[in-house]
Amino acid sequence: MDAIVKKFEDIAGAASLPDVERPSRAEVEAAVRTLLLWIGENPEREGLLATPDRVAKAYTEMFSGYGRDPADELGRTFEEVAGFDDLVIEKDITFHSHCEHHMVPIIGKAHIGYLPDGKVVGLSKLARVVDIFAQRLQTQEAMTAQIAGAIQDVLNPRGVAVIIEAEHMCMAMRGIRKQGATTLTTTFTGAFRDNPEEQVRFMSLLRTGGRG
Ligand SMILES: Nc1nc2c(ncn2[C@@H]2O[C@H](COP(=O)(O)OP(=O)(O)OP(=O)(O)O)[C@@H](O)[C@H]2O)c(=O)[nH]1
Ligand SMILES: [Zn+2]
Incomplete structure (x- = not known):
């Protein structure tokens, strides 16, 4: 299974979200292309070709908090x-x-x-x-x-x-x-x-x- 999809599954579990089906990486990239078209851009131009992939990666990083539990960080005390x-x-x-x-x-x-x-x-x-x-x-x-x-x-x-x-x-x-x-x-x-x-x-x- 694609690593990103796996990560999204982990995220859903940790945040106790309703059991929703996570979109695939391809669907996420298609959604970014839709947004690019919607703002009046051309997703096929050279500068934007890798943008859906970059946005998916950036989202994985910027929203990584769903996959993490604060108790894991605070558990070790002195x-x-x-x-x-x-x-x-x-x-x-x-x-x-x-x-x-x-x-x-x-x-x-x-x-x-x-x-x-x-x-x-x-x-x-x-x-x-x-x-x-x-x-x-x-x-x-x-x-x-x-x-x-x-x-x-x-x-x-x-x-x-x-x-x-x-x-x-x-x-x-x-x-x-x-x-x-x-x-x-x-x-x-x-x-x-x-x-x-x-x-x-x-x-x-x-x-x-x-x-x-
Ligand atoms: N209480 C609170 N409000 C927030 C926060 N972040 C953004 N907002 C506000 O959430 C509100 C959403 O209002 P809506 O009327 O539903 O959305 P909107 O039409 O985009 O609102 P405007 O920003 O006034 O144009 C706005 O007043 C934002 O300023 C936050 O962390 N806490
Ligand atoms: Zn806001």
């Missing part, structure tokens, strides 16, 4: 941290996603904080979790909640704080055409949700980087 149980923040985690309404890019940064309960996770794993959810069709609200939910469920810390700031190309390139408008979303769990002081500490550390 307990030998000298009793450290205070706030850990990973900020300015850049990501590229696509909005589920228009399938155009969302470009932004995620900031994640958590209050460990006996164990910490490798810092890169927080960024991996961001990518898993970013590499799916998204709304910013859902993505924020999914990142916080995955960290809370798998790591079981005393609290998780996630802030995402992003620019939506569907607001910049088309429609209302507002460049530079930024959307901010937050999800707080546990101690961050229940204790406003923890929220304030997280926010001010983000702002100052701990310098004052």
Whole structure:
């Protein structure tokens, strides 16, 4: 079986999607050719001949998040941290996603904080979790909640704080055409949700980087 079709099958399983029949690679490429014709292009001209193949490859990469489980990334933890149980923040985690309404890019940064309960996770794993959810069709609200939910469920810390700031190309390139408008979303769990002081500490550390 074609590797891409196999991958799509894996993707369907991991995302618990309804049992839909996945199109073949040839059907995907034909769909791209249809789009090219629809915008007034000639898919037979030299520069576009390989474009359906490139688009299929790019989609496989940009939407690889359906085939990945955040629990796999967050499963390996470290307990030998000298009793450290205070706030850990990973900020300015850049990501590229696509909005589920228009399938155009969302470009932004995620900031994640958590209050460990006996164990910490490798810092890169927080960024991996961001990518898993970013590499799916998204709304910013859902993505924020999914990142916080995955960290809370798998790591079981005393609290998780996630802030995402992003620019939506569907607001910049088309429609209302507002460049530079930024959307901010937050999800707080546990101690961050229940204790406003923890929220304030997280926010001010983000702002100052701990310098004052
Ligand atoms: N809440 C939320 N809205 C989003 C996100 N990404 C895009 N949108 C909005 O989704 C809405 C879709 O609105 P519709 O009226 O169904 O579609 P549309 O006619 O293309 O809307 P316009 O963008 O206003 O032209 C738009 O207001 C987008 O700005 C997101 O992550 N969260
Ligand atoms: Zn959109």
